Amino acid sequence: MILEVYGADTSLEHLVDTIRNAIASRKLVIILGECSVDYIGRSESRLSTGERLIIIKQDGAFLVHRPTGHSPVNWQPETSAIEVKKSDKGIEITAIRRSPREIVRVYLNKIELVVISKLVDSGEFMMYLDEGELRDLLMYKPELIEDGLKIIEKEKKLPVGSIDLFGFDKNGRPVIIEVKRITASKEAVYQLYKYVESYYKNYGVKPRGILVAPGFTKSAIEALERLSLEYKQYSLQKLWNLKKELMNHRFKGRSILDYL
Amino acid sequence: MILEVYGADTSLEHLVDTIRNAIASRKLVIILGECSVDYIGRSESRLSTGERLIIIKQDGAFLVHRPTGHSPVNWQPETSAIEVKKSDKGIEITAIRRSPREIVRVYLNKIELVVISKLVDSGEFMMYLDEGELRDLLMYKPELIEDGLKIIEKEKKLPVGSIDLFGFDKNGRPVIIEVKRITASKEAVYQLYKYVESYYKNYGVKPRGILVAPGFTKSAIEALERLSLEYKQYSLQKLWNLKKELMNHRFKGRSILDYL
DNA sequence: TATTATATCTCGGGT
DNA sequence: ACCCGAGGTATAATA
Numbered sequence: 001m002i003l004e005v006y007g008a009d010t011s012l013e014h015l016v017d018t019i020r021n022a023i024a025s026r027k028l029v030i031i032l033g034e035c036s037v038d039y040i041g042r043s044e045s046r047l048s049t050g051e052r053l054i055i056i057k058q059d060g061a062f063l064v065h066r067p068t069g070h071s072p073v074n075w076q077p078e079t080s081a082i083e084v085k086k087s088d089k090g091i092e093i094t095a096i097r098r099s100p101r102e103i104v105r106v107y108l109n110k111i112e113l114v115v116i117s118k119l120v121d122s123g124e125f126m127m128y129l130d131e132g133e134l135r136d137l138l139m140y141k142p143e144l145i146e147d148g149l150k151i152i153e154k155e156k157k158l159p160v161g162s163i164d165l166f167g168f169d170k171n172g173r174p175v176i177i178e179v180k181r182i183t184a185s186k187e188a189v190y191q192l193y194k195y196v197e198s199y200y201k202n203y204g205v206k207p208r209g210i211l212v213a214p215g216f217t218k219s220a221i222e223a224l225e226r227l228s229l230e231y232k233q234y235s236l237q238k239l240w241n242l243k244k245e246l247m248n249h250r251f252k253g254r255s256i257l258d259y260l
Numbered sequence: 261m262i263l264e265v266y267g268a269d270t271s272l273e274h275l276v277d278t279i280r281n282a283i284a285s286r287k288l289v290i291i292l293g294e295c296s297v298d299y300i301g302r303s304e305s306r307l308s309t310g311e312r313l314i315i316i317k318q319d320g321a322f323l324v325h326r327p328t329g330h331s332p333v334n335w336q337p338e339t340s341a342i343e344v345k346k347s348d349k350g351i352e353i354t355a356i357r358r359s360p361r362e363i364v365r366v367y368l369n370k371i372e373l374v375v376i377s378k379l380v381d382s383g384e385f386m387m388y389l390d391e392g393e394l395r396d397l398l399m400y401k402p403e404l405i406e407d408g409l410k411i412i413e414k415e416k417k418l419p420v421g422s423i424d425l426f427g428f429d430k431n432g433r434p435v436i437i438e439v440k441r442i443t444a445s446k447e448a449v450y451q452l453y454k455y456v457e458s459y460y461k462n463y464g465v466k467p468r469g470i471l472v473a474p475g476f477t478k479s480a481i482e483a484l485e486r487l488s489l490e491y492k493q494y495s496l497q498k499l500w501n502l503k504k505e506l507m508n509h510r511f512k513g514r515s516i517l518d519y520l
Numbered sequence: 521t522a523t524t525a526t527a528t529c530t531c532g533g534g535t
Numbered sequence: 536a537c538c539c540g541a542g543g544t545a546t547a548a549t550a
Contacts, residue, residue: 001292001311001372005265028313028327030290032261032377042442042543044388050381051261053288053315059328067288067379068319070337071530077330077545099521102543112261115373117292119327121310128304131526160446160483161524182302182527185539186420194450217538223420302528331545337530359536362528391541421539442543445523477523 002027002118008111012086015114019084019093022056022116029056030117033090034110037064037074041102047073054093054106056082058119062095062104074104129240131181135164137239138179138212140246142167144239145212145232149175160198161191174199174207184213184231189223196229262287264376272346275374279344279353282316282376289316290377293350294370297324297334301362307333314353314366316342318379322355322364336364389500391441395424397499398439398472400506402427404499405472405492409435420458421451434459434467444473444491449483456489 006015022029031054037047047064052073055063060079063072080098084091090109096102135154142149148170156166165177176199178192188211196209209229211220214236224231266275282289291314297307307324312333315323320339323332340358344351350369357363395414402409408430416426425437436459438452448471456469469489471480474496484491 001294001370003267003292003372005267005373007265030313032263032375032379034261036383039543043390045386045543046388047385048383050383051379052381053290053379055313055325057325057328061328061330063330065315065317066381066383068317068321069531070321070323070335071544073385075330075543077543100543104543110261112263112377113265113375115292115375117372119292119311119313121312121326123296123308123310123326125307125333126305127528128306130303183537187539190450190454219538299528305528329546331529335528337528357528360528364528387543390543441541443523447524479523 001120002116004116006114006116008113010111010114012091012111015111016084016086016091018114018116019056019091023060023082023084026058026118028058028115028117028119030054030113030115031056031108031111032113033108034112035064035106035108037107038105039074039103041097042100045074049109054108056093056095060095064104064106074106076102076104129181129236129243131179133243134181134239135179137242137246138177138234139165141242144234145177145210151177158195158198158202160194163195163199169208174203174205176207176209178209178211180211180213181236182213183215183217184211184220185217186219186223188213189220189227189229192229193223193227261380262376262378266374266376268370268372270371270374272351272371275371276344276346276351278374278376279316279351283320283342283344286318286378288318288375288377288379290314290373290375291368291371292373293368294372295324295366295368297367298365299334299363301357302360305334309369314368316353316355320355324364324366334364334366336362389441389496389503391424391439393503394441394499395439397502397506398437398494399425401502404494404502405437405470411437418455418458418462420454423455423459429468434463434465436467436469438469438471440471440473441496442473443475443477444471444480445477446479446483448473449480449487449489452489453483453487 034051036049039045053065062076064074066073076095079095081096083094093106095104139151142151151165151167153166156163163176164179169175176195192209199207211231294311296309299305313325322336324334326333336355339355341356343354353366355364399411402411411425411427413426416423423436424439429435436455452469452471459467471491
C-alpha cells in the first residue's frame with residue numbers, strides 16, 4: 001500500500017502540489033483540518049469554520065465529514081474536476097460536478113494532517129435477501145402467502161408501474177401482490193391500491209390485492225381495511241431458511257436460486 | 261487538535277489499546293488497512309478481503325469505505341457499543357447497534373495506518389431553499405402560482421397526511437397545492453391525488469389540485485391529466501430572487517422570512 | 521440520458 | 536419508540 005503522511009509542519013506549497021498529484025494519479029487523499037465549506041447546485045448551503053475530515057477517493061468522490069453522524073455534511077458523489085490552489089490563508093479545494101451542475105468549495109485555513117494512499121480492493125461484496133430475492137423466494141413457495149395461490153408472473157407491467165407478483169387464487173381470481181422487506185407503511189398500501197385500480201381499469205376484473213411484509217404500521221392496516229385490501233405477514237427467518245435450503249439444492253452445478 | 265499517528269510498525273497490542281481508549285474518550289479514529297467485513301441486521305452482507313478506510317466518529321458512527329464511490333460499503337449510523345479485540349491474525353472491530361439490532365464486524369489482517377484525533381466543530385450549517393422554504397415563499401407570493409389565489413393554511417392536516425399549501429381560488433373554490441423542489445414524478449401526482457380525494461370525502465366539496473414544481477416527468481403530466489389535476493411550473497431563480505429581496509426587508513431587526 | 525424503484529437508505533420532527 | 540416525509544438523497548436497473 002502506498003502511504004505518505006504529512007503533518008502541520010509541511011509547507012502549503014508542497015501540500016498543494018502533493019494533493020494535486022495525488023488526485024491526478026487517482027490516489028486516496030485524507031485531510032484533517034479546519035475549514036469552511038460552500039455548496040452551490042441543486043440547493044445552496046454554507047458551513048462556517050470548524051475542524052473536519054475531508055476525503056477524496058480514487059474515483060474523485062469527495063466527502064466532508066463533521067466529527068459526528070453517519071452522513072457527510074457536504075459531498076460530491078462524482079466529480080468532473082477537483083481544483084486545488086493556495087490562497088492567502090491556506091488551501092482552497094473545489095470539487096466540480098457537471099450534471100447536475102454543482103460545486104463544493106472547501107476553504108482550509110489550518111491543515112493538521114494529509115494522508116495520501118492508494119487502496120487495492122478487489123473484494124467481492126454480497127448482499128443477501130434484498131427485495132428481489134424475497135420476491136423470488138415467495139414466487140417459488142407461494143403457499144407461504146396463501147394455500148392454493150399460483151404465481152404466474154413477476155414484475156408484471158401495468159401502465160402505472162410494475163406489480164411485484166401476479167397470479168390467481170384457488171378460486172381463479174386474479175391476485176396482485178406487493179412485497180416489502182421492511183415494515184410496510186401506508187405508502188406501500190397506496191402503491192398496491194394503484195396497481196389494483198389500474199388492473200381493474202385495464203382488464204375489467206377486480207383483482208385481490210395483498211400486501212406481504214414482515215410487519216405493518218397501524219396506519220397501513222387502517223388504509224388496507226379502508227381500501228378493501230389484504231395483508232399477510234411473513235417471517236424473514238423462514239425465508240432465510242428456505243434460501244439456505246435452496247442454496248444446497250443444486251442443478252447442473254448452479255444453485256436453484258439462479259433459475260428463479 | 262489532538263493528533264496521534266501510528267504506522268504499520270506499531271504492535272497489535274498497542275493498537276488495540278489505543279483504539280479502545282480513543283473510542284472510550286470519544287475521539288475520531290481513522291484506520292487504513294486490509295480487512296474483510298460481515299454485516300448482519302436488517303439485511304446481511306459479506307465483503308471479502310481488500311484495502312479500505314475505516315472511520316469511527318466521535319459519537320460512535322462507524323464507516324467502512326472502499327477506494328471508490330460516495331457511499332460506505334458497510335456502516336452503522338449509531339452504535340451502542342464498539343468492541344475492539346486482538347485476534348490471531350490481526351484486529352477485530354465489532355460495531356453494535358441496539359435498535360434495530362445490527363452488527364458490523366471488521367476483520368483487519370493488515371494495518372497500515374491508525375490516526376486518532378479529536379475534532380472541535382461548532383460551525384453552523386445553513387441550507388437554503390429546501391422544500392419548506394419554497395413553500396413559505398409561495399405562501400407569501402401565491403400569484404406566482406395563479407392570479408387571485410389566496411393561501412390560508414400551510415401543512416393542513418388531513419387523515420391521509422398533510423397538504424403543503426391550502427387556499428381558495430378567485431372563484432372561491434378550494435385549492436390543494438403540493439410543492440416539489442425537484443422535477444416531479446408520478447409519485448408526486450399520486451400524493452396530490454390522495455389529498456384531493458381525502459379532502460373531497462371529508463368536506464364534500466371537490467377541490468382543485470395543483471402540483472407546483474420546477475419540472476415534470478412525462479408520466480407525471482400523463483397522470484395529472486388522467487386524474488384531472490393541474491400543474492404549474494415555477495422558476496427556482498425567481499424564487500431565489502424573491503428570497504434575497506425578502507432578506508433585505510427587515511422587520512424589528514429580523515428578516516421577513518422568519519415570520520412566514 | 522431520463523425515469524423509476526429501492527435502500528442496512530439517513531435524518532429530523534412529530535406523536 | 537414508532538411513524539412519516541424530505542433529501543443536494545445515492546444507486547442500480549431500465550427504456
